[in-house]
Amino acid sequence: MATVINAPTRDEVSENNKVIFDQLEKGLGFVPNLYASYAHNETALGDYLTLQNRRSTLKAKEREVINLAVSQVNECQYCLSAHTALGKMNGFTEDQILELRAGSASFDSKLNALALFVKDITINRGKPTPEALDNFFAAGYDKANLVDVLMVIGDKIISNFIHGVTNVPIDFPLAPELIEA
Template identity: 70%
Template sequence: LSAKEKEVVNLAVSQVNKCIYCLSAHTAIGKMNGFTDEQILELRAGKASFDTKLNALAKLAKNITENRGRTDEDVLNDYFAAGYTKANLIDTISLVGDKTISNYIHSTTQVPVDFPVAPSL
């Protein structure tokens, strides 16, 4: 996955897990990767009306996180139809897991947010 695609996953997962630290950090990083404020809010909601391929990725990341890995078949089929491969799927699932760990670390430790705080959805 590209840096931009990784941010899609990070934003969608952090929103589902309600991690304000990661949402704030990845909002800043998302901007550095060329996303607008409006696009970042969409990605956090698990969609991307501005890009078909990123839309499939955002939906998958949100779905995996919400369903704890029991991914909806339609969402998975849309992901592959958008051009992603089985190798991309393994990368995406790994990234969801990695980001979830970071989200849980913040939820437990409550490390102060040292980025501009992300707005609410």
């Protein structure tokens, strides 16, 4: 059985993190366990939320493509569950979400290039194949988009690792298993 590092409660975090917990409670209705895990550190939760909420050239749907593909490669059930819910909120169907997790999007050629690129670069630890990068640019993405994609990949890897180490309980509806051919 994996070790669980419990997410701190509001009473167990710094005053600064209490303010953030209150904002999350007000905005989301609860403090997700994964976010709470960042609050073991005085500044990490605020730093992470700043990174996650930075201005981007990417649309919300594109960010969800990245979140789903990276989390699948890294086998993070927490992030897959959270981003399955967010993907649905952003207009993806259950079948589309499963396809995105597998690293493709037959329903949209531009998102397909993005999903393929993200899966490729995540599997290859930051060194995409020339074909994946060429297809990304051929789909209409530019260098500014590339930097934003890399920022979102980094953001998601941080969360995947936080959950991989803490194993905090998943407080979103559990994402279904992905059965790959």
